[in-house]
Amino acid sequence: MNNKKCVCVGVTGGIAAYKALEVVSKLKKHNIDVNVIMTNSATKFVTPLSFQSLSQNMVVTDMFAEPKAFEIQHISLAKKADIFLIVPATANIIGKIANGIADDMLSTTIMATKSKVIFAPAMNTNMFQNKIVQDNIKKLEGYGYKFIQPTSGRLACGDTGEGKLADVDTIVNKVLEEINNLDTNKDLMGKKVLISAGPTIAPIDPVRYLTNRSTGKMGYAIAEEAARRGAEVILVSGPTNLEKPNCVKVINVLTNEEMKNVLLDYFNDSDIVIKAAAVADYKIKNYSIEKIKKTEEDLTLTFERDNDILKILGEKKTNQILVGFAAESNNIVENAKRKIKDKNLDYIVANDITSADTGFGSDNNKVIIISKDGEEIYLDKMSKKEVASRIFDIILRKR
Ligand code: CTP
Numbered sequence: 001m002n003n004k005k006c007v008c009v010g011v012t013g014g015i016a017a018y019k020a021l022e023v024v025s026k027l028k029k030h031n032i033d034v035n036v037i038m039t040n041s042a043t044k045f046v047t048p049l050s051f052q053s054l055s056q057n058m059v060v061t062d063m064f065a066e067p068k069a070f071e072i073q074h075i076s077l078a079k080k081a082d083i084f085l086i087v088p089a090t091a092n093i094i095g096k097i098a099n100g101i102a103d104d105m106l107s108t109t110i111m112a113t114k115s116k117v118i119f120a121p122a123m124n125t126n127m128f129q130n131k132i133v134q135d136n137i138k139k140l141e142g143y144g145y146k147f148i149q150p151t152s153g154r155l156a157c158g159d160t161g162e163g164k165l166a167d168v169d170t171i172v173n174k175v176l177e178e179i180n181n182l183d184t185n186k187d188l189m190g191k192k193v194l195i196s197a198g199p200t201i202a203p204i205d206p207v208r209y210l211t212n213r214s215t216g217k218m219g220y221a222i223a224e225e226a227a228r229r230g231a232e233v234i235l236v237s238g239p240t241n242l243e244k245p246n247c248v249k250v251i252n253v254l255t256n257e258e259m260k261n262v263l264l265d266y267f268n269d270s271d272i273v274i275k276a277a278a279v280a281d282y283k284i285k286n287y288s289i290e291k292i293k294k295t296e297e298d299l300t301l302t303f304e305r306d307n308d309i310l311k312i313l314g315e316k317k318t319n320q321i322l323v324g325f326a327a328e329s330n331n332i333v334e335n336a337k338r339k340i341k342d343k344n345l346d347y348i349v350a351n352d353i354t355s356a357d358t359g360f361g362s363d364n365n366k367v368i369i370i371s372k373d374g375e376e377i378y379l380d381k382m383s384k385k386e387v388a389s390r391i392f393d394i395i396l397r398k399r
Contacts, residue, residue, distance in 0.1 A: 005179050006033040008081035008113075010106045011051070013041025015156040016088035016122035016165040021046065023087055024054045026172045032179075035077055036060070037106045039093070060105055078112035083178050086110070088122035088165050091133045097145070098136035116178050118146040120171050125161030148174050186230030187396055193226040194270040195219055196263060196277035196309075198238030200256045204301065205288040212278050213360045216240035218325070218384050219276035223248045225388035231272075236262045238277055256280050256306040267313055267320065272395065274323040275310045276349075282306055314344030321395055326350040336370050346372050349391060357381070369394055 007027055011020045020036075027034050036051040037060045048059040060077070086093060086106075093107065097117075102108040110117055119140070127133060128150060137147055148171055153164040165171075197219020201209040216237060223235040224245040233248045236259055244250050253259045256279050267273060282303035292299070310324050324345045326336040329352070336350035351358065351367045358366045358381055366381040369391065379390055 004031060004033050005082045005182070006035065006080050007083045007085055007175060007179075008077050008109070008115075009034055009036045009051075009055075010084065010086040010089075010093070010110065011036060011038045011042040011046070012086065012088060012090045012093045012106065013039055013045060014088040014090050014122050015045060017042050017045040019165055019168055020087045021050055021054060022168045023085070023171050024051060026168065027175065028054065028056070030172075030176060033057070035081070037077065037109060039104060039106050041090075062105065075112060078109045078114075081113055081115045082182055083175055084110060084113055084115055084117040085120065085171070085175055086118070087120040087171060089119040090121075091123050091127050091130070091136075094119060094121065094133060094136050094140065098139045116144075116146065116182075118148060118174060118178065120148040120166055121150050121163075122165035123150075123163050124155060124157050125159050125163045128163040129161075146174070146178070181228060184228055188226055188272075188392065189230030191226075191231045191271045192269060193223075193231040193233050194236070194263065194266050194273045195223045195226065195233065196236045196238075196259060196275045196279075197223065198240040199278050200238045200259055200280045201254050202280045202283045202303075202306070203255065203287055204284050205290065205292045207291055210280070210284075211239075212280065214238070214278035215361045216242050216277075217361070217363065218365060218387070219274075220245055221384040221388040222274055222276060222391065225385065225392060226272075229392060234266055234270075236266075236277075256283065256309065260307045260309045260312065263309060263313065264316075267316060268318075270320055272321045272323070273313060274391070275313070276325050277309075278327065279309055280306060281308070308343070310345070311343045314342075317344055321346045323347045323349065323391065323395070327353045329354045333368060333370065333376060336368070337374070340370060340372050347391075347395065349387075 009024055011017050024034050034055040035057050036055050038048055048061055051059045096107045097110055102111040148166045151164045151166055152162045154160050155163055198216030199212045199214040201211045203209045220242050223233050226233045227247040235248050235250045237250055237252055251262050253262055283306045285302040285304045322345050326339050326348050328335050332350050332352055336348045340348050348370050349367050351365055358364050364381055365384050365387045367379050369377040
């Protein structure tokens, strides 16, 4: 982190307030300037002095104690904070903000800030599941407020269920992630990025199909990174179990043909097109409309070639930067370079699929990025998120 960031931690009155001490302590270890605001009820659970000692800043509690000081404090903290974190967040503070109520120091400051606000709720299960609380959360999410989902477990009241404050590390990591986002260079702002991810399927009959081992992780990481850097992103995805990345338009497809059609719809209007999908090269020749019944004989399926989507896009290319992936098990560079030529690509990202801890399904990847001029960039094993970031650095030549 380059310059010191300021996190304002709002502590409300719940038994989990003591865990906010650990959050503050961990944030301090990341060289963050932490300022704490406590509600009156929070001070019944933990003393302001504890937060003051850990944050090494004065703790703000009562807005009416010193009217003049309040005026300065709530505006200055609202402006100074890069991130606001409410931990633990009670149903009360969530309800207040969702309904525009600002009647104490914390709610007033949250209402006055333009920075990102993250709530880490903790409360009794029934309270958390109460429709009113859930509606308030949805409403706030709609306005861009973030929530760290509480976990399930034994609660202080003796009940077991959802409502337990998320792990301290989860909370701290979320804050660090948001701080990292603040620092991101929006170098893809104004660019339209089209990405394909995941496998495609080749249907055999109404109940059966063939597919491959792609999980979509690489393509989703690329989509997330592009959005983080300010691009307008469309992700054309085969079937995966992954969550939709933030700020990305996802279009789900199943077959090669569907993926081709959607990509062609958006291709002309795109600046950068990255094909990370593992597309089926063949489809079943005689798709059976009826379910195939078993017999005593062997079953033979005949395949016919399906579209090489990337090749079709390469033929249509005008100003787009076109990037392909090459899944190889041998002669990696040689095969990848051939694919650059055959498919008229600008770059290809080649990976060795025989390696166990990279490639399909793994969170990591080890790739060689090759340009159409023959430049070969060998990257060490790194997370798919990091690979995604390097791909854009290279495309934009910001190494
Ligand atoms: N690709 C595609 N359509 C296909 C096959 C592949 O668009 N029918 C794209 C992939 O999304 C990838 C690139 O082409 O970006 C290379 O895919 P890969 O499976 O490595 O290569 P193939 O061209 O299928 O060649 P081979 O299977 O013979 O290695």
